[in-house]
Amino acid sequence: MDIFAEIKGIRYKPLLCRRLNVFSFDNMDIALQKEASFILKIDEKEIAVSWWVSPKRTRSYPYARVYDTLEFPGKKVTIIPIMKDEGKDGDRDFLQWDTVSLMSLLGVYVIISYYVDASKNPNFKNKITNQKFDVDHVKEEISKLLYYQSDALHWNLLQLDNVGEIGKRALEHYKNISRRLGVEMHSWESAEKRIMKILKDKKDFMKLSRQLAEKAQKRERVTIQPKEHLTGIKATLTIKNYLGGLYYFTCDEAEIHGDNLYLIEGKHTKGKELPSLEDIKDGLLKMILLTNLENVQIEKRNYNPIPILKLTTAKGFDIAHLKKYEIINLLKEEARANSFKLLINDKFID
Structure with a gap:
């Protein structure tokens, strides 16, 4: 894609x-x-x-x-x-x-x-x-x-x-x-x-x-790193700025749902806890880009971009214990303030 x-x-x-x-x-x-x-x-x-x-x-x-x-x-x-x-x-x-x-x-x-x-x-x-x-x-x-x-x-x-x-x-x-x-x-x-x-x-x-x-973009598109835990399609993302310059990135996962295009940045950990704070911040910097996209197209068809930060863990993670994570409340607030979605394993967190 x-x-x-x-x-x-x-x-x-x-x-x-x-x-x-x-x-x-x-x-x-x-x-x-x-x-x-x-x-x-x-x-x-x-x-x-x-x-x-x-x-x-x-x-x-x-x-x-x-x-x-x-x-x-x-x-x-x-x-x-x-x-x-x-x-x-x-x-x-x-x-x-x-x-x-x-x-x-x-x-x-x-x-x-x-x-x-x-x-x-x-x-x-x-x-x-x-x-x-x-x-x-x-x-x-x-x-x-x-x-x-x-x-x-x-x-x-x-x-x-x-x-x-x-x-x-x-x-x-x-x-x-x-x-x-x-x-x-x-x-x-x-x-x-x-x-x-x-x-x-x-x-x-x-x-x-x-x-x-x-x-590098093409290599990354066809390569899933062992640390990634992804289910969607890997995609290239080419961004043009107001001066006409082009920037080449990859999107960990991309999914089309009608007129909506899910743009997913994934961070995974092998443990039962959430990914590290550094990993999460790395993902958030990508959210800055994804939440500011305009005129998003695939094969000249326009889509409504839905940026998603996806955090995945090893089996045994109990989502009911999220209240223990002080970072989650800030992360949820940041998602609301900047209009992106937070997905932990297979559940959206509001």
């Missing part, structure tokens, strides 16, 4: 954001070590900050980190590494345009940065861990952002102008880390080609990332 839709603006009221701790600008390095999301105080100004462990969306719940900043009334920024290389025995990921685009849709300012330090992973010959950002670079960008008057989209487009230079810095620091720790990294040649591709210009970077996103 291939679904096409538009988003002309975002309206959403988050209710599950955790209380964020406040750090001074001078203690930003400490904040990055201790907190996934936090408030940064600079003189009399404040800004909500989250950061991604990897540029890949499926690692370390970056959506949950961003979600926790959405209640903050001021500027919200997220720090994303241009690339992350864990060494030859680990993974290597690169930033994609679509990630920046999603943040732009949400009104979140992106700082594209890079890692400058790491430790050797004691369990692998060629793997590193505990990677650290260039804090001076991040602080420099945040200082610029404090007085930036345009919206997140325009800031993020400017950030993309610098991806080539940022990529070069990332590669140089990984080479230094490799020499210092005696760890073999992934192919420099292929990384340099990727960076050079980005360096050419923003349009090429966007084109490359969109091609990769389309391929």
Whole structure:
């Protein structure tokens, strides 16, 4: 099933954001070590900050980190590494345009940065861990952002102008880390080609990332992860924004019921309890997109979208015990406030 839709603006009221701790600008390095999301105080100004462990969306719940900043009334920024290389025995990921685009849709300012330090992973010959950002670079960008008057989209487009230079810095620091720790990294040649591709210009970077996103979308469409507990049809979801840009996502489940189209984001746990709060917040970030869709079509026929957050558990879960979960009341309130449905196993929760 291939679904096409538009988003002309975002309206959403988050209710599950955790209380964020406040750090001074001078203690930003400490904040990055201790907190996934936090408030940064600079003189009399404040800004909500989250950061991604990897540029890949499926690692370390970056959506949950961003979600926790959405209640903050001021500027919200997220720090994303241009690339992350864990060494030859680990993974290597690169930033994609679509990630920046999603943040732009949400009104979140992106700082594209890079890692400058790491430790050797004691369990692998060629793997590193505990990677650290260039804090001076991040602080420099945040200082610029404090007085930036345009919206997140325009800031993020400017950030993309610098991806080539940022990529070069990332590669140089990984080479230094490799020499210092005696760890073999992934192919420099292929990384340099990727960076050079980005360096050419923003349009090429966007084109490359969109091609990769389309391929990932198609792969995900035909692959059901073992952790998912789904019964409907997996679908592609292509969203066009008000500037005509296209964003490629997948929908865990899609079901047609007359003129209604159920768009289901699923989160599963193997235990008898509900999925983790991070998993739920990850799903809620998708709800922000799904609740703001307009002109939803399949094969040029219009449908009324019904966004659904589906939480599934192992057998033995007693839905009668939901009153024990304080989070459920907030989750139900968030669903009502933003017009999506909450489904736990096979029962809608009102």
